[in-house]
Amino acid sequence: MAPWGYEKDNGPAHWHKDCPIANGKNQSPIDLINGEVKYDSGLKPLTAKYVPFSDAKFLNNGHSVQFQPSAGNGSELTGGPLAVKYNFEQFHFHWGNNDTEGSEHRVDGKMYPAELHFVHWNSTNPSFKDAVGSGGPNGLAVLGFFLKVGAENAALKPITDLIPKVKDAGTSVTVPSNFDMQAILPATLTDYYTYDGSLTTPPLAECVKWIVFKQPLEVSAAQMEAFRSVINRDGKPMGGNYRPPCPLHDRAVKTSFK
Ligand SMILES: Cc1ccnc(S(N)(=O)=O)n1
Numbered sequence: 134m135a136p137w138g139y140e141k142d143n144g145p146a147h148w149h150k151d152c153p154i155a156n157g158k159n160q161s162p163i164d165l166i167n168g169e170v171k172y173d174s175g176l177k178p179l180t181a182k183y184v185p186f187s188d189a190k191f192l193n194n195g196h197s198v199q200f201q202p203s204a205g206n207g208s209e210l211t212g213g214p215l216a217v218k219y220n221f222e223q224f225h226f227h228w229g230n231n232d233t234e235g236s237e238h239r240v241d242g243k244m245y246p247a248e249l250h251f252v253h254w255n256s257t258n259p260s261f262k263d264a265v266g267s268g269g270p271n272g273l274a275v276l277g278f279f280l281k282v283g284a285e286n287a288a289l290k291p292i293t294d295l296i297p298k299v300k301d302a303g304t305s306v307t308v309p310s311n312f313d314m315q316a317i318l319p320a321t322l323t324d325y326y327t328y329d330g331s332l333t334t335p336p337l338a339e340c341v342k343w344i345v346f347k348q349p350l351e352v353s354a355a356q357m358e359a360f361r362s363v364i365n366r367d368g369k370p371m372g373g374n375y376r377p378p379c380p381l382h383d384r385a386v387k388t389s390f391k
Pocket residue numbers: 250252275331332333334335336
């Protein structure tokens with residue numbers, strides 16, 4: 134099979150051939166149906182501490198654009214549904230070719246124009262790779278933020294301004310060291326959905342504690358257009374790099390809000 138992608142001949146419907154877990158019972162993304170979620174008063178607030186990065190890259194890996202600091206940067210996530218500290222690994226995006234599609238998770242069937250994933254790994258593992266392979270839903274913790282079109286997002290501007298420099302697959306740039314990742318996050322990380330799921334791209338490992346925030350972040354139309362100018366490994370616009378929702382099976386989606 135050609136390397137996996139989102140086209141007709143290598144998209145999500147094909148992934149099960151190389152990754153049979155694609156048809157597993159704990160796959161992501163899912164449609165977050167408000168009538169079926171359950172408030173959990175035991176969910177604590179989440180704390181994310183992102184420290185300045187000395188040498189971080191912003192890159193086009195052929196299926197997304199991704200911010201990746203050097204390993205062991207010291208940024209970490211605790212609280213919420215998490216029992217231990219998780220180390221920050223990278224963030225990346227999924228988006229559509231128009232404003233009616235692009236997010237991976239949906240809310241009552243609604244898609245947002247894009248979704249931002251902050252990936253963290255369970256610090257009881259020696260590395261990110263070990264955490265992915267650790268088995269069970271506590272290997273990674275991924276924060277999902279919906280993006281909607283509105284005001285310019287000043288915190289993401291240093292990243293969206295770099296997009297023209299990583300237009301082609303396999304390109305990367307160094308991110309200015311004064312980039313403040315903490316500023317991307319809302320002041321308080323409240324009101325989220327959480328459930329046990331998987332990576333949404335191959336290898337689709339079922340190792341993720343998903344934490345999807347109810348409140349979307351805003352980006353400007355110009356920032357959305359920047360994403361839509363990115364080219365994938367097949368030389369086509371990367372937009373549409375989202376997996377459709379997977380069956381919930383017998384999983385519960387909990388909320389930190391009523
Ligand atoms: C690190 C990683 C790999 C694959 N997929 C994801 S995702 N889209 O589930 O966050 N993250």
